[in-house]
Structure formats: structure tokens, C-alpha cells
Amino acid sequence: MKPLIDRPGSRPWLKVVPWIVVLALCVLPLIIRNDFYLDALILIFLWGAYAGAWNILxxxxxxxxxxxxxxxxxxxxxxxxxxxxxxxxxxIGMLAGGLFASTIGLILGVICFRLRSHYFALATLAFGEVGYICAVNFRSLTGGSEGLALPIRPDALLFSFAGKLPYVYIGLFLFLAVIAISYAIEHSRLGYYLTAFRENENAARALGVRTGRVRLIAMVLSSFISAVMGTFYAQYVVFIDPSSVMRIQISVQVALFAIVGGIGTTLGPAIGAMIFVPIAMLLRAEMGTSLPGLHMIIYGVILVLVLLYMPQGIGPKLKEKIPFLRSP
Amino acid sequence: MDPTLFTQLLISGILLGGIYALASIGLTLIFGVMKIVNFAHGEFFMVAMYLTYWVVHYFHIDPYLATLILVPVVFLIGIVTYYLFIRPTLSSSVLAQIFITVGLSTIIQNVVLLFWSADFRSISLGYATDSLVLGPFPALHIEEAMVSPARLIAFGLAILLSLAFYLFLKLSYTGKIIRATSQDRSAALLMGINTDRIYRLTFAIGIVLVGLAGGLVLPVYSVHPFVGFDFVLIMFVVVVLGGMGSVVGAMVSGLIIGVVEVFSSYWIGQENKQVIYFLVFIAILVVRPSGLFGLKEEEELEHIETID
Known part of the structure; x- marks a missing residue:
């Protein structure tokens, strides 16, 4: 439970901690010279930000x-x-993609305005699958299942770099930006409206919250950020195909990161990415491709265990257990 | 449209629809009684297909016989799943209810992938391999229509099993209790019904029904770790069209979706047909979330789903 009123001065040094962490994150890539770890860092930032976008909605x-x-x-x-x-x-494509995705998100939000919980999950599942089918079947546009390879010619203006370091910093920027947006939402009127809507729609409406509108805002924000992360992925991996960017597994994975990390919290999705990305990378490094799907089994088992034994997620649990992290 | 072609497509659609109906009844039943969507439903379909495949492979018995023999095994899988995953989350948040089965589905898919690889496996019936020929019916301007025996048998058994289950639900005492629990859980509880037992039974029956459907289609479709996902998406469409929780609705809309699928794949191509029924799906969800045979008023529908 968060205290309603911040009591300034109770533990003022705690205010500095986030900035120290940010500073450490900025310096960290310069110390790590190993491509494997840099890759891990980029993927953590990518998935952390993407899971953050999912978490907004x-x-x-x-x-x-x-x-x-x-x-x-x-x-x-x-x-x-x-x-x-x-x-x-x-x-520019990143912005265009974001705007396109948020327009689609807005339309989907308007269409599904009556649907709640299970029904909304089902409708979005179908929507995601329509996206996948379109990507596979509009061959002339998307290249079908063979995918699209991006040109590799390092040029900062074309969002293409020779080393991993620039990607780390772009990823870090996006990652921190999503955390900042989540923080801002959580501590703004919009955040309270959203929470009110989530907890009890009728009560929120009765109190004058325009639930339809705040829900659409969340939808637009969430889809915009997701699309931006999609562009970042494409520029980093320089190859996209329907199964690597459109498949249902991606939707499940992003949800899983946020849920295990701590759904509805500012840092939860980031914590989720920090837990899961290294698991997948270590397994791939240790076993190669000899055991396909092993990391998904582990992901699934962790998800189920978290849902059964600590449904609020690992982040909030840590906060509870470690007094140092508790809000003053 | 040419009447012969029309008849041929209609027959194929109905045969396909029978399987969809049987597979979807379990999903709608579980939703109706327990108010949860089993996102892992397709995985049980896939597991049943694999089990049937292995039994046929090692013991060389008839696939339909194998499907029946496996019923107790699948029932047990249903019971175990209920105790491990479903029961602990029945009173949890909607989030946990949705993602527990999503997580389960991920685990099952990938465990199967790990053990049995992504290879497509199929069996063929030793008998009845030639297509049956229906017609011609000159009076209706219909020439010959071809029917695959494996599909015909699967359809016949699926309809038989669906009707048998429907009668069980309507006529038996247990069926009555299941329906009562579905209609009003608290009232059922007050009448002395052990709802926990009914939940367990319902879940296991739902899994058995989808398992039977899986076994029946094995001579028609190849099995691979992700076959369940393809089918479950159709099952969702069927269940939503029929009205979530309505068994009759699932049976009727199973047939409808089968026919829609065959005709749309004829008109717009095999690859794009899925787009059609997903758009149908979203359209139904939006226009009439209670479906064709929905029991609940829409007003009520909107209010059950407040997040805890």
C-alpha cells in the first residue's frame, strides 16, 4: 500500500537512488566490452520497454x-x-509506424469498447492472428514467410550502426522513457482514472470519469510504444518475418514478462525482462538449438508458479521483503 | 454457382463442422459452468491426437478404437489439470484466470515439441481409403459428389457423441446438476450441490470431449505440436458465435463455421480463409457478445466481467 501523501524529508536520500541506477545503466555498457552481454542488455531494454507498453493497457x-x-x-x-x-x-518510419499502430489501436479500442476481461482477451487474440495472417499472405508487400532483410550500411541517419553500443543507448533511452511514461501515468490524473476504471467501471463512471476516453488513451499509448519497439527490433536484428514479429508467442511473452515482474507497477515489466531475457540467452548459449522450446517451458512454468503463489508479481514481492526498497 | 460444386462444398463444410462442434462443446461447457476461458483447450486436443497416434503406432489397433480406449486417460488428465491449475485460480483475479491457461498452453506445446519434435505425423486408415461417391441426382442437376470416408466416419461419430452428451446433460441427474450450477452457482450451492465436485467433473468432461474430437480427426489431419492452436482459434469462434456457455449453440455454430470455412476458402483462397472467420469473430463479439444462443442478457454480460 502506497501512502497517499509523500512525507518529504523522511528518507530524502532515497530520492537519489533512481538517479544512481540510471547513471550506472549509462556507464555499464562502456565497461562491458563483450558482445554477448551487450546483446543481452539490448534485449532486456527492448523487452522491458515493450512489456511496459503492454502494462499500460x-x-x-x-x-x-x-x-x-x-x-x-x-x-x-x-x-x-x-x-x-x-x-x-x-x-521517421518509427514515428509513422507508431502513428499507424495507434490508429489501428484506436479503431480496435472503439470496436471492442463493450468487451471486458475474457472477451477482450479473445478479441485481441483474434486481432493478433489476423495481423499474422496478413503478414504471411500479403506476399507482394511483406515478402510473406520468407521475411524481409534490411540493408546493412551503417549510417546514423538511417538508424543503422556498425557496433552494438549505439543500439544499447537507443534501447536504454526507450527503456527509461517507457518507465518515465509509466511513472507519469501512475502519478497523474489519467492513472487514477485508469485504476478507477479497472477496479470498478460503474463507480468510476458515477464519479464522472469518462471511462471510454481514458481507456482509448491507454490503448493509443500502448500501441504506439509497442510499434516503436517493433521498429527498434527490426533495425537491430535487420531481419523480420511474420513469426519473429507477429506471432502469438510474442504477445504471450510480453504479457508474461509484465505479469511475472509485477503487473500494474512502474518497474514490474522491466524486472520481468531482467529475469527472463537472460534465461533465454543462457539456454541458447548452453544448448544451442538442440532443445527447441525449452526456454518457453521455463517461461510457462515460472508464469504458472507466479500466478499461483504470488499473483502480484516478483517486483512487489521484493519490495515487501526488502525493507530498504519500501516507500518511505 | 454450379449445383454440383455447391453440394460438394456444403458436404465438406458440414463434415468439418461436426468435428468443430464436438471440439467446442467442452470449451463452452467449461465457460458456462466455471466462467473461465480455457486457453489451453487446443493443447488437450493436440495431446489427445498424439496419444491416439502413439497407441495406433505401437499397438496397431484401429484409431477409433484407440480414441475410445484413451477416454479414461484423457479424463484423468482433465482431473489432474483441474486440481493443479484451475481450482487454485477459480477465486483469483481475471488476470490469473486468463493467464494460468495461457501459461499451461505454452508449457504443453513446448514440452510436446521437446519430446516429439516439430515433425508432422499422420496415420492412414487401412480400410476405406477410396472416396465415396454420392449421386448423381439428375433431378437437382447435381452430378457426383465425393466424400472422404475418414471425414465421414469422424463426422458421424462426432455427431453421435455430441448428441449423446446433450442427452446426458438434459436427461441425467448429473447433467441436471451441471446445468443448475451453470445457471446459478450460489443457488446450486444452497440446494446442497457440491459445486467443487461438479467443477471437477465438468472440466474433465470438457477435456474428454475435445480429446475425442482430437482422436477422431487423426486419420484426416497430421499432428504436430501447434495443431491445437490452429483448432482452438476456430473453437473460440464457434463458442462465441453460439453464445459462450451454450452447448446447443456450439453444436449449431460448429456446423455453421465449418460451412463458412469451406466456402470462404473456395472463394478467397485457402490462405486467407482464416481472416474471414476472425473478422466474423470480432464482429460477433462486438455486435452480439452473447452469441446466437446466448443465455445471458447483454447487460448482464458486461457486468460479470469487472476485474477484481
């Missing part, structure tokens, strides 16, 4: 989406196609 507004891969995919495909077809810089 699912955590704060309580609308559990199972189709967030579609927004990620829209971002990846929009910027990539604009680059390949028109030579447009992915920096």
Missing part, C-alpha cells in the same frame, strides 16, 4: 491484450517497408 486499465504482437509487427513492417520501398529513414 493491461496493468493500469486492466484490459488484458493477447494481440500485442500485431502492434509490434506493424511497427517493424511499417518502418522497414518505408525504408525498402521509399528509402525513408527508419527514424
Amino acid at each position: 493491461a496493468g493500469y486499465a486492466g484490459m488484458m491484450s493477447l494481440g500485442h504482437s500485431a502492434f509490434f509487427g506493424i511497427g517493424a513492417y511499417t518502418s522497414t517497408l518505408l525504408l525498402l520501398r521509399f528509402g525513408l529513414s527508419p527514424w
Whole structure:
């Protein structure tokens, strides 16, 4: 339970801690010279930010989406196609993808305005699958299941770099930006409206919260950020295909990160990514591709255990256990 | 449209729809009684297909016989799943209810992938391999229509099993109790019904029904670790169209979706057909979330789902 009023001065040094962490994150990539760890860092930032986007809709507004891969995919495909077809810089493509995805998100939000919980999950699941089918079948546009390879010619203006370091910092920036947005939402009127809507829609409405509107805002924000992360993924991996950016597994994975880390909290999705990304990377490094799907089994088992034994997620549990982290 | 072609497509659609109906009854039953959507439903379909495949493979018995022999095994899987995953989350938040089965589905898919690889496996019936020929019916301007025996048998058994289950639900005392619990859990509890027992039974029956459907289609479709996902998406469409919780609705809309699928794959191509029924799906969810045979008023529908 968070105290309603911040008592300034109780433990003022705690205010400094987040900045120290941010500073450490900025310096860390310079110390790590190993590509494997840098790769891990980039993926943590990528998934942390993406899970944060999912959390805005699912955590704060309580609308559990199972189709967030579609927004990620829209971002990846929009910027990539604009680059390949028109030579447009992915920096602009990133914005275009975000706007396109949030328009689709807005339409989906309007269409599904009556649906709650299970029904919303089902509708978004179908929506995500429609995205996948479109990506596979509109071969002339998307290249179908063979995917699209991006040109590799390092140029900062074209969002393409030779080393991993620039990607680390772009990832870090996006990661911190999503955390900041989540923090801002949580501590703003919008956040309270969303929580009110999530907890009891009728009561919120009775108190004058325009539930329809705040829900759409969450939808738009969430889909925009997801698409931006899709572009980042495409530029980093330089190859996209329907199964790597549009598949249902991606929607499940992003939800899983946020839930295990702590749904509806500012840092939960980031914590989830920090837990899961290294698991997948270590398994891949140790076993190669000899045991396909092993990391997904572990992901699934952790998800089930967390839901059964600490449904609020690992982040809030840590906060509870370690007095140092507790809010003053 | 040419009447012969029309008949051929209609027959294929109905045969397919029978399987969809049987597979979806379990899903709608579980939702109706327990108010949870089993996102892992397709995985039980897939597991039943694999079990049937292995029994046929090692013991060389008839696939339909194998399907029946496996019923107690699948029932037991249902009971164990209920105790491990479903029962502990029945009173949890909607989040836990949705993602416990999503997580379960991820685990089952990938465990199967790990043990049995992504290879497509299929069996063929030793008998009845030639297509049956229906017609011609000159009076209706219909020439010959071809029917695959494996599909016909699967359809016949699926309809038989669906009707048998429907009669069980309508006529038996246990069926009555299940229906009562579905209609009003608190009232059922007050009437002295052991709802925990009914939940357990319902869940296991739901899994058995989808398992039977899985076994029946094995001679028609290949089995691979992700086959359940393809089917479960259709089952969702069927269940939502029929009205979540309505067994009759699932049976009728199973047939409808089968026909829709065959016709749309004829008109717009095998690859794009899924887009059609997903759009149908979203359209139903939006226009009439209670479905064709929905028991609940829409007003009520909107209010059950407040997040804890």
C-alpha cells in the first residue's frame, strides 16, 4: 500500500537512488566490452520497454491484450517497408509506424469498447492472428514467410550502426522513457482514472470519469510504444518475418514478462525482462538449438508458479521483503 | 454457382463442422459452468491426437478404437489439470484466470515439441481409403459428389457423441446438476450441490470431449505440436458465435463455421480463409457478445466481467 501523501524529508536520500541506477545503466555498457552481454542488455531494454507498453493497457486499465504482437509487427513492417520501398529513414518510419499502430489501436479500442476481461482477451487474440495472417499472405508487400532483410550500411541517419553500443543507448533511452511514461501515468490524473476504471467501471463512471476516453488513451499509448519497439527490433536484428514479429508467442511473452515482474507497477515489466531475457540467452548459449522450446517451458512454468503463489508479481514481492526498497 | 460444386462444398463444410462442434462443446461447457476461458483447450486436443497416434503406432489397433480406449486417460488428465491449475485460480483475479491457461498452453506445446519434435505425423486408415461417391441426382442437376470416408466416419461419430452428451446433460441427474450450477452457482450451492465436485467433473468432461474430437480427426489431419492452436482459434469462434456457455449453440455454430470455412476458402483462397472467420469473430463479439444462443442478457454480460 502506497501512502497517499509523500512525507518529504523522511528518507530524502532515497530520492537519489533512481538517479544512481540510471547513471550506472549509462556507464555499464562502456565497461562491458563483450558482445554477448551487450546483446543481452539490448534485449532486456527492448523487452522491458515493450512489456511496459503492454502494462499500460493491461496493468493500469486492466484490459488484458493477447494481440500485442500485431502492434509490434506493424511497427517493424511499417518502418522497414518505408525504408525498402521509399528509402525513408527508419527514424521517421518509427514515428509513422507508431502513428499507424495507434490508429489501428484506436479503431480496435472503439470496436471492442463493450468487451471486458475474457472477451477482450479473445478479441485481441483474434486481432493478433489476423495481423499474422496478413503478414504471411500479403506476399507482394511483406515478402510473406520468407521475411524481409534490411540493408546493412551503417549510417546514423538511417538508424543503422556498425557496433552494438549505439543500439544499447537507443534501447536504454526507450527503456527509461517507457518507465518515465509509466511513472507519469501512475502519478497523474489519467492513472487514477485508469485504476478507477479497472477496479470498478460503474463507480468510476458515477464519479464522472469518462471511462471510454481514458481507456482509448491507454490503448493509443500502448500501441504506439509497442510499434516503436517493433521498429527498434527490426533495425537491430535487420531481419523480420511474420513469426519473429507477429506471432502469438510474442504477445504471450510480453504479457508474461509484465505479469511475472509485477503487473500494474512502474518497474514490474522491466524486472520481468531482467529475469527472463537472460534465461533465454543462457539456454541458447548452453544448448544451442538442440532443445527447441525449452526456454518457453521455463517461461510457462515460472508464469504458472507466479500466478499461483504470488499473483502480484516478483517486483512487489521484493519490495515487501526488502525493507530498504519500501516507500518511505 | 454450379449445383454440383455447391453440394460438394456444403458436404465438406458440414463434415468439418461436426468435428468443430464436438471440439467446442467442452470449451463452452467449461465457460458456462466455471466462467473461465480455457486457453489451453487446443493443447488437450493436440495431446489427445498424439496419444491416439502413439497407441495406433505401437499397438496397431484401429484409431477409433484407440480414441475410445484413451477416454479414461484423457479424463484423468482433465482431473489432474483441474486440481493443479484451475481450482487454485477459480477465486483469483481475471488476470490469473486468463493467464494460468495461457501459461499451461505454452508449457504443453513446448514440452510436446521437446519430446516429439516439430515433425508432422499422420496415420492412414487401412480400410476405406477410396472416396465415396454420392449421386448423381439428375433431378437437382447435381452430378457426383465425393466424400472422404475418414471425414465421414469422424463426422458421424462426432455427431453421435455430441448428441449423446446433450442427452446426458438434459436427461441425467448429473447433467441436471451441471446445468443448475451453470445457471446459478450460489443457488446450486444452497440446494446442497457440491459445486467443487461438479467443477471437477465438468472440466474433465470438457477435456474428454475435445480429446475425442482430437482422436477422431487423426486419420484426416497430421499432428504436430501447434495443431491445437490452429483448432482452438476456430473453437473460440464457434463458442462465441453460439453464445459462450451454450452447448446447443456450439453444436449449431460448429456446423455453421465449418460451412463458412469451406466456402470462404473456395472463394478467397485457402490462405486467407482464416481472416474471414476472425473478422466474423470480432464482429460477433462486438455486435452480439452473447452469441446466437446466448443465455445471458447483454447487460448482464458486461457486468460479470469487472476485474477484481
